[in-house]
Ligand SMILES: *[C@@H]1O[C@H](CO)[C@@H](O)[C@H](O)[C@H]1NC(C)=O
Ligand SMILES: *[C@@H]1O[C@H](CO)[C@@H](O)[C@H](O)[C@H]1NC(C)=O
Ligand SMILES: *[C@@H]1O[C@H](CO)[C@@H](O)[C@H](O)[C@H]1NC(C)=O
Ligand SMILES: *[C@@H]1O[C@H](CO)[C@@H](O)[C@H](O)[C@H]1NC(C)=O
């Protein structure tokens with residue numbers, strides 16, 4: 324069993340092992356939708372009605388942590404843990420965890436509070452970390468908005484004075500985004516007055532308790548653009564130096580980035596949109612991706628603290644947009660290797676292809692957790708996590724080095740991250756699996772490679788040598804991505820038998 328110094332320290336001292344932003348930066352996160360990951364009995368035959376509870380539990384998850392850790396992930400982000408509304412409605416049931424009813428009870432569909440503690444312990448014993456999703460923006464009720472009954476919400480949020488009056492969100496009006504209600508007249512999502520100091524005080528006393536009761540290492544905050552920036556700042560203070568990743572659903576850096584002065588991290592939605600458009604077809608625009616990455620770097624306080632993802636539970640899975648296996652590999656690897664903390668949504672490794680909500684929330688057990696190299700992306704993702712972890716180990720500056728596009732053409736983007744002799748140089752293309760072989764020359768000035776240097780494409784385990792000027796001849800075959808790293812720096816990594 325592997326222990327990091329930090330977790331060893333935490334387990335000996337019995338202190339919460341909450342991780343700072345700098346400590347989260349080097350992690351790699353696997354996003355678990357608790358209800359859909361694994362059942363307690365480990366059965367893989369049970370069917371799943373995607374609108375209702377399907378039976379995933381904390382115990383089921385504990386039993387399958389090796390599946391996650393062996394893929395190279397060092398942390399998991401789980402669904403919100405608190406008690407949700409029990410009803411099965413025309414909008415489905417609260418299997419996803421975002422319909423809170425009482426923040427001082429756990430959602431027993433996933434197990435008891437002691438099972439959640441057991442999960443946290445099991446993770447820490449493996450040297451892994453726990454990120455928990457929290458929803459401070461709203462409470463749910465199976466009711467119309469007009470009939471929402473605040474008294475029925477669990478204390479202390481059982482007072483109508485804590486909620487805005489119902490209205491439909493006008494997404495062109497920030498006040499409306501913060502004050503009007505999400506949800507509908509089947510499941511009302513009563514919008515909390517997060518700008519009020521008495522409300523902030525309630526969250527601020529709850530957060531440290533939650534973190535301490537379950538030994539949580541990081542938080543993800545749902546619907547962050549729907550709460551006030553002042554409440555995000557208050558929440559960050561209550562989280563006491565812990566990294567908080569906020570969901571600000573926006574593709575616009577000038578809208579997203581200012582939130583990084585309230586909480587330390589954000590989901591990188593702008594890059595999600597740029598990557599998706601670049602690789603979902605052979606006509607994607609590489610300039611948009613390259614320009615976007617540079618704009619984000621100059622707009623956000625620190626892009627290396629953002630959460631980088633290609634899929635999540637709110638958007639169609641990437642293979643719902645294309646079945647081209649090379650395009651899929653390019654998109655997956657771009658998101659895992661770009662700046663920030665990679666987040667892989669459960670099932671990406673299995674190439675699940677569900678479209679919009681709830682079809683993108685398939686039960687993972689239907690795949691029998693295969694690790695096959697022909698049928699899944701499991702070995703591919705393992706390799707990507709390995710090279711990232713190794714690059715960090717070889718040069719601590721790797722993780723804060725801002726990646727930049729060193730070459731683009733209409734169907735190629737080459738990214739460099741890292742200082743000379745410890746740099747990952749990745750070639751991504753949207754040519755597609757049926758493309759003819761293509762070649763290009765990558766100049767030494769940008770790649771940082773030197774003359775007659777041996778570099779390894781760690782995906783294919785093929786080595787190449789630069790020319791007398793340090794230029795690298797790159798051959799793109801079947802539209803596959805390539806990830807180059809100096810061969811000499813791979814020594815004793817175990818990667819490609821080095
Ligand atoms: C509102 O909820 C409270 C607490 O559950 C309950 O006593 C009361 O009857 C409810 N009011 C209405 C109008 O349903
Ligand atoms: C609800 O909040 C208001 C304003 O803070 C307060 O005056 C009132 O007593 C509260 N009601 C209950 C039932 O706690
Ligand atoms: C923006 O939304 C708020 C809250 O609903 C509303 O009071 C205000 O009038 C809106 N402003 C405009 C310009 O529509
Ligand atoms: C944390 O545990 C204490 C002691 O069991 C309990 O009183 C408190 O309600 C718990 N808080 C949360 C947020 O779980």
Ligand SMILES: *[C@@H]1O[C@H](CO)[C@@H](O)[C@H](O)[C@H]1NC(C)=O
Pocket residue numbers: 608609610611614
């Ligand atoms: C790609 O996008 C850029 C702006 O990001 C635009 O200027 C360019 O015309 C687009 N290229 C194509 C081929 O559509």
